[in-house]
Amino acid sequence: MSLVQLSPRVQELQRRLTEFVENECIPAEAEYQKALGEGAQRWKTVPPVMERLKARARSLGLWNLFLTKEYKDGAGLTNYEYAVLCEIMGRSPAIAPEACNCSAPDTGNMEVFAKYGTAAQKEKWLVPLMEGKIRSAFAMTEPAVASSDATNICTKITPSRGGYLVNGRKWWISGAGHPKCAVFLTMGKTDISASKYSQQSIVAVPADASGVTVVRPLTVFGYDDAPHGHCEVLFENVWVPKENLILGEGRGFEVIQGRLGPGRIHHCMRSLGMGERGLELMIERVQNRTTFGRKIAEHGVVLDYIAKSRMELESARMLVLRAADMIDKVGAKHAKKEIAMAKVVVPTVVLGILDRAIQMYGAGGVGQDTPLADFWAGMRTLRIADGPDEVHTRQIAQLEIAEQNAKRSKRSTLAAPAKL
Numbered sequence: 001m002s003l004v005q006l007s008p009r010v011q012e013l014q015r016r017l018t019e020f021v022e023n024e025c026i027p028a029e030a031e032y033q034k035a036l037g038e039g040a041q042r043w044k045t046v047p048p049v050m051e052r053l054k055a056r057a058r059s060l061g062l063w064n065l066f067l068t069k070e071y072k073d074g075a076g077l078t079n080y081e082y083a084v085l086c087e088i089m090g091r092s093p094a095i096a097p098e099a100c101n102c103s104a105p106d107t108g109n110m111e112v113f114a115k116y117g118t119a120a121q122k123e124k125w126l127v128p129l130m131e132g133k134i135r136s137a138f139a140m141t142e143p144a145v146a147s148s149d150a151t152n153i154c155t156k157i158t159p160s161r162g163g164y165l166v167n168g169r170k171w172w173i174s175g176a177g178h179p180k181c182a183v184f185l186t187m188g189k190t191d192i193s194a195s196k197y198s199q200q201s202i203v204a205v206p207a208d209a210s211g212v213t214v215v216r217p218l219t220v221f222g223y224d225d226a227p228h229g230h231c232e233v234l235f236e237n238v239w240v241p242k243e244n245l246i247l248g249e250g251r252g253f254e255v256i257q258g259r260l261g262p263g264r265i266h267h268c269m270r271s272l273g274m275g276e277r278g279l280e281l282m283i284e285r286v287q288n289r290t291t292f293g294r295k296i297a298e299h300g301v302v303l304d305y306i307a308k309s310r311m312e313l314e315s316a317r318m319l320v321l322r323a324a325d326m327i328d329k330v331g332a333k334h335a336k337k338e339i340a341m342a343k344v345v346v347p348t349v350v351l352g353i354l355d356r357a358i359q360m361y362g363a364g365g366v367g368q369d370t371p372l373a374d375f376w377a378g379m380r381t382l383r384i385a386d387g388p389d390e391v392h393t394r395q396i397a398q399l400e401i402a403e404q405n406a407k408r409s410k411r412s413t414l415a416a417p418a419k420l
Contacts, residue, residue, distance in 0.1 A: 010081045025092040042226035053099035066102045079324040090273025101132045108263040109136040116247040134182035137175035155188030166238040177229030200252030204244040211238035221377040261332030268346040275350035282357035305356040316349040337399040340392040347382040
């Protein structure tokens with residue numbers, strides 16, 4: 001669903017992507033999970049079905065759709081157009097985004113290299129990422145500090161031997177477990193004497209560099225999300241050349257703000273797809289089960305669940321599309337409030353839909369026979385990932401107050417009598 005008429009090209013991409021996800025990605029989910037195996041094997045395996053689907057997506061022209069028209073290497077779409085397509089991928093979150101080379105954290109990392117990278121950095125990492133030959137990770141969050149305030153980050157990036165030594169412990173580093181993970185975009189402090197937002201820098205750390213240790217995978221409500229996972233990673237005297245510095249010393253905040261804005265809205269786009277699939281599964285269930293002599297769908301409270309889910313989902317989608325449109329028109333920096341509102345509302349709405357769907361499945365809803373429990377775990381995590389709800393609501397309120405004050409000041413100025 002879109003508020004504006006999509007171009008014929010985007011309509012065709014929408015049709016192709018829908019068929020690809022419904023007829024090839026969703027049916028492949030069970031095969032993908034089975035191929036991962038058990039135990040340590042899950043971190044060493046790239047299921048063959050994924051490589052098949054990636055080749056198929058490329059042949060259908062569904063590759064690297066995320067990189068918007070401001071980048072010459074992208075698909076030439078607007079953020080608004082990509083929002084419509086990204087939601088479709090979200091219907092099969094473990095398969096479709098990666099199959100189309102549009103999965104996090106690679107999308108954000110590719111955008112960093114495309115926007116801020118040098119020619120050498122692009123050649124070394126952006127090109128193979130865009131070809132789907134390697135994966136990547138973004139290393140910011142740390143166990144020792146509250147990382148929702150990125151000024152707390154205490155990993156050290158120290159000048160040494162014409163380059164930098166990286167020392168720090170990170171965790172919840174998505175993508176770090178993947179056997180094809182080749183590079184960490186790592187945030188740390190290069191100058192603690194600088195101003196608050198100029199202490200941080202970002203360097204590209206090769207995953208095979210001496211001193212990099214993936215300590216352990218972390219589970220999300222029991223799910224390991226293999227093979228990419230979310231890992232604790234230790235950087236011990238990891239040396240990287242100065243050429244691996246992204247943009248410049250002290251410009252880490254500039255880089256992460258450029259990365260996280262679009263990244264947050266991408267999560268919201270995919271989440272809508274998960275919500276749609278959850279609602280579909282709910283409706284399918286209640287029409288095929290009977291309790292107390294009638295279909296579950298005939299109980300009043302269930303009809304309320306369905307109606308509420310549809311209304312909330314449509315409302316959430318409007319926030320996402322507005323945020324995407326604002327990014328297109330004024331840039332992510334000036335769409336902070338719209339992005340933040342979507343980031344708070346969408347996961348909460350989709351969580352509610354998934355919870356109702358799980359309720360309709362009873363015991364089956366919390367097991368592995370449907371994707372609902374897995375979806376729920378991921379969606380609950382999204383209320384923390386890329387900034388917790390509380391940080392975003394605080395920002396929304398501050399921006400709203402500033403806007404209201406500006407309006408009031410303007411009205412007062414207009415109403416003031418002219419001086420003679």
